[in-house]
Amino acid sequence: MPENKHKDYQVEVERLEYTKDYINKVLDATAEYKSEYKADIREAMKELDFLDSSQSYIRVLINSKFIDQANENYENLLKVKDKPYFARVDFKSAGKQNPEQLYIGKTSLYEIEAEQPLIIDWRAPIASIYYEGRIGEVSYQTETGVEKGEMLLKRQFTIEDGELKDIFDIDITTNDAFLQASLDVNADNRLKDIASTIQGEQNRVIRAKIDQPLIVQGVAGSGKTTIALHRIAYLIYTYEDSFDPDNFMIITPNKLFIDYISDVLPELGVENVRQSTFIDFMEELIGEKHELIDPDQKITKLIASDDLTDQEKELIAWSAAFKGSLEFKEMIDSYLVDLGKRYLPRMDFRLDNHILFSYWELNEIFLEQLKHLPFEKRKAQLKKSLSNRLRWRKEKILKEIEDNYNGKINAICSSMEESEDRRFILIKLMDERDTKLEEVEKKSKTLVKDYFQAFKKISLFDHYTKLLNKITLLKYATVEISKEKLEYLSKYSQELLKKKEVELEDYAPLAYLKHKIWGFDQDIKVNNVVMDEAQDYSLFQFYVLKEILNTNMFTILGDIAQGIHAYRGTNDWNKVMEDVFAKEEISYRTLEQSYRTTIEVMDFANQVIKNINAPNLVLAKPVIRRGQKPQLRNYNQVSNLTKDLTSKIAKLKEEYQSIALICKTTKECQQLKESLAKLGNLKVKLIDNKDDSYAGGVVIVPSYLAKGLEFDVVVIVNLAESYTENELDLKLLYVAMTRSLHRLYIYQQTGAISVLDKIDNDFYETLN
Numbered sequence: 001m002p003e004n005k006h007k008d009y010q011v012e013v014e015r016l017e018y019t020k021d022y023i024n025k026v027l028d029a030t031a032e033y034k035s036e037y038k039a040d041i042r043e044a045m046k047e048l049d050f051l052d053s054s055q056s057y058i059r060v061l062i063n064s065k066f067i068d069q070a071n072e073n074y075e076n077l078l079k080v081k082d083k084p085y086f087a088r089v090d091f092k093s094a095g096k097q098n099p100e101q102l103y104i105g106k107t108s109l110y111e112i113e114a115e116q117p118l119i120i121d122w123r124a125p126i127a128s129i130y131y132e133g134r135i136g137e138v139s140y141q142t143e144t145g146v147e148k149g150e151m152l153l154k155r156q157f158t159i160e161d162g163e164l165k166d167i168f169d170i171d172i173t174t175n176d177a178f179l180q181a182s183l184d185v186n187a188d189n190r191l192k193d194i195a196s197t198i199q200g201e202q203n204r205v206i207r208a209k210i211d212q213p214l215i216v217q218g219v220a221g222s223g224k225t226t227i228a229l230h231r232i233a234y235l236i237y238t239y240e241d242s243f244d245p246d247n248f249m250i251i252t253p254n255k256l257f258i259d260y261i262s263d264v265l266p267e268l269g270v271e272n273v274r275q276s277t278f279i280d281f282m283e284e285l286i287g288e289k290h291e292l293i294d295p296d297q298k299i300t301k302l303i304a305s306d307d308l309t310d311q312e313k314e315l316i317a318w319s320a321a322f323k324g325s326l327e328f329k330e331m332i333d334s335y336l337v338d339l340g341k342r343y344l345p346r347m348d349f350r351l352d353n354h355i356l357f358s359y360w361e362l363n364e365i366f367l368e369q370l371k372h373l374p375f376e377k378r379k380a381q382l383k384k385s386l387s388n389r390l391r392w393r394k395e396k397i398l399k400e401i402e403d404n405y406n407g408k409i410n411a412i413c414s415s416m417e418e419s420e421d422r423r424f425i426l427i428k429l430m431d432e433r434d435t436k437l438e439e440v441e442k443k444s445k446t447l448v449k450d451y452f453q454a455f456k457k458i459s460l461f462d463h464y465t466k467l468l469n470k471i472t473l474l475k476y477a478t479v480e481i482s483k484e485k486l487e488y489l490s491k492y493s494q495e496l497l498k499k500k501e502v503e504l505e506d507y508a509p510l511a512y513l514k515h516k517i518w519g520f521d522q523d524i525k526v527n528n529v530v531m532d533e534a535q536d537y538s539l540f541q542f543y544v545l546k547e548i549l550n551t552n553m554f555t556i557l558g559d560i561a562q563g564i565h566a567y568r569g570t571n572d573w574n575k576v577m578e579d580v581f582a583k584e585e586i587s588y589r590t591l592e593q594s595y596r597t598t599i600e601v602m603d604f605a606n607q608v609i610k611n612i613n614a615p616n617l618v619l620a621k622p623v624i625r626r627g628q629k630p631q632l633r634n635y636n637q638v639s640n641l642t643k644d645l646t647s648k649i650a651k652l653k654e655e656y657q658s659i660a661l662i663c664k665t666t667k668e669c670q671q672l673k674e675s676l677a678k679l680g681n682l683k684v685k686l687i688d689n690k691d692d693s694y695a696g697g698v699v700i701v702p703s704y705l706a707k708g709l710e711f712d713v714v715v716i717v718n719l720a721e722s723y724t725e726n727e728l729d730l731k732l733l734y735v736a737m738t739r740s741l742h743r744l745y746i747y748q749q750t751g752a753i754s755v756l757d758k759i760d761n762d763f764y765e766t767l768n
């Protein structure tokens with residue numbers, strides 16, 4: 001019990017006890033219903049005739065549905081029973097006399113006897129006033145319009161293990177105490193739900209309209225990943241009748257990320273949402289498999305200080321950008337136009353010497369009437385037309401042949417006298433007629449099949465290889481691209497394909513080709529897509545997803561300032577809005593407040609990122625949470641650096657759960673791991689892009705894999721690599737810095753991070 005009790009403490013304790021009791025009653029009753037439903041199913045099963053849609057069958061179905069529902073309610077209530085709600089608002093609806101007391105929690109509960117809600121789900125329309133409003137006039141959106149009223153009280157509760165620990169009332173002047181408290185907590189290894197502390201600007205993203213694409217540009221730590229998950233929970237709740245969880249798909253940058261976010265949806269009572277990396281989803285769609293080369297190979301080459309010349313780096317970056325561009329898509333479209341024109345076998349569809357469909361007629365049907373379908377699906381339609389026409393023309397043709405011969409026979413009969421010769425001619429004609437009829441009949445049996453056998457069979461990868469042929473590329477290039485660049489693109493792509501390998505940038509064009517030539521047979525249920533870290537996707541990748549899934553329901557969240565894959569990703573949301581979606585249909589929002597890190601760390605990181613050349617860059621505004629200044633240590637010898645680092649980590653481990661040592665490249669991470677191993681018994685794990693889980697503790701992470709994650713402490717370590725002031729290096733450094741929740745250290749070889757010279761010493765502390 002708190003020392004300075006709130007005046008309503010006792011009242012709230014009683015209310016909490018009452019709610020808990022009621023939940024327990026509902027849980028008991030639900031358990032009982034469940035066994036009744038099960039018993040009823042058992043009874044019905046005994047009488048069930050599987051071929052018949054009998055009453056028993058319907059009983060089984062209805063009871064199964066009840067059981068599912070009861071299970072869901074049961075599980076949800078079980079989850080919240082020790083913390084049924086987190087807030088209360090007193091709301092007086094316009095025109096009403098008395099205010100209602102609304103208790104807001106992660107699930108709803110209705111008290112049947114009193115005919116009133118005991119707990120309001122945080123996703124309900126009225127709960128919006130808790131997130132948006134301050135004491136005084138408020139309004140919220142319902143299905144039918146805007147409801148207005150007055151909020152008389154906004155109260156937050158800390159409830160632990162079913163016990164009321166604290167009460168905070170928020171008035172006009174106070175800050176969100178909950179938010180402060182929740183941000184002070186150390187990171188565990190997974191992201192958590194924020195239903196009790198969602199902020200206004202986040203609430204508006206979560207509740208944005210479902211039926212238009214939503215693009216969210218949010219600074220580092222603004223809660224993009226978190227609110228993306230809350231939005232899914234909100235949409236599933238609000239549009240329960242129209243969508244199932246498996247209509248939703250979250251596309252994540254890597255498997256580690258799936259693990260990192262895996263707690264949030266179940267905490268919010270949502271199961272079965274599809275989560276996939278872009279790579280996995282594309283591989284599933286494409287089907288045929290070539291080996292994917294390491295997707296980080298390019299960034300590794302681009303950021304390593306040695307190895308390649310600037311010109312070579314430029315070509316690598318250009319080719320990745322080109323494969324992700326809509327210009328490349330247009331080239332594929334031109335290739336497809338030509339392919340379409342040559343798709344049909346160059347022959348008429350004929351029986352005997354009768355043309356049933358001329359080549360030109362068939363081409364017209366194929367290219368015009370069926371143009372909405374992929375080529376191979378057009379073939380199926382064409383097959384129907386050919387079969388139909390053959391069916392009704394065949395009889396006529398047979399009759400014509402018969403009539404023709406019969407005419408000849410009659411003519412002989414009437415013109416020739418009865419004789420051996422006449423008999424011989426007539427028999428010959430009759431034999432000829434019968435053979436011909438038999439022949440035509442036989443031919444007609446396989447005519448359609450024979451026609452389709454004349455189609456060329458070319459595999460997806462053969463098409464792609466052909467497309468990336470130097471001559472084809474030069475033929476279809478729609479924009480001014482130098483011959484040298486196209487030759488480079490062709491050469492290295494052909495080398496990969498020859499080895500049956502592909503790179504990440506090939507997936508969008510391959511899926512697009514497949515979509516246009518074969519289409520997809522499997523029933524893709526997904527029609528609502530959430531893409532996080534979306535700055536890393538190319539326009540072609542967005543386009544392909546939109547085309548294949550045939551939907552506009554996209555929630556796209558990212559941060560251009562963290563675009564370390566900008567060479568293959570997106571630099572400008574306007575392009576996504578204009579070229580992928582129709583701009584006027586898009587809802588675009590920005591999030592400027594950052595919740596992850598302290599003021600000191602965020603201010604320091606802002607000093608770094610403001611050096612990139614981005615005129616519209618919005619710097620993150622940290623939430624009011626103070627910490628310590630970032631610390632910088634300079635070394636001239638690696639051995640001293642690693643020795644100091646080891647003892648520092650030992651100290652930090654006493655206070656913090658998750659500590660990341662971030663090096664620029666994987667190579668440097670390996671070097672650090674070896675150096676630390678030599679020094680003793682510090683247990684560190686090196687994270688690479690194959691890892692699919694992070695169990696906390698001390699890890700070494702390459703800068704480009706740290707994106708999206710967070711740690712209590714971040715130590716940026718430079719052994720041999722340095723961060724120059726080019727855009728990519730500055731972004732990598734920024735990403736690394738903004739992973740920190742509480743403390744940031746830099747252990748560097750003197751001068752390795754040159755941008756530090758430009759930053760005022762006030763932003764950090766130098767310790768040696």
Ligand SMILES: Nc1ncnc2c1ncn2[C@@H]1O[C@H](COP(=O)(O)OP(=O)(O)OP(=O)(O)O)[C@@H](O)[C@H]1O
Pocket residue numbers: 179182183192194197198199202218219220221222223224225226227559562595596707708709710738
């Ligand atoms: N309203 C909030 N209440 C409490 N914590 C919040 C809130 N919003 C965000 N956070 C916390 O801030 C941190 C950053 O959130 P998240 O990872 O979702 O941000 P992000 O925008 O995806 O970050 P980045 O782009 O840097 O990866 C998380 O620890 C999250 O729990």
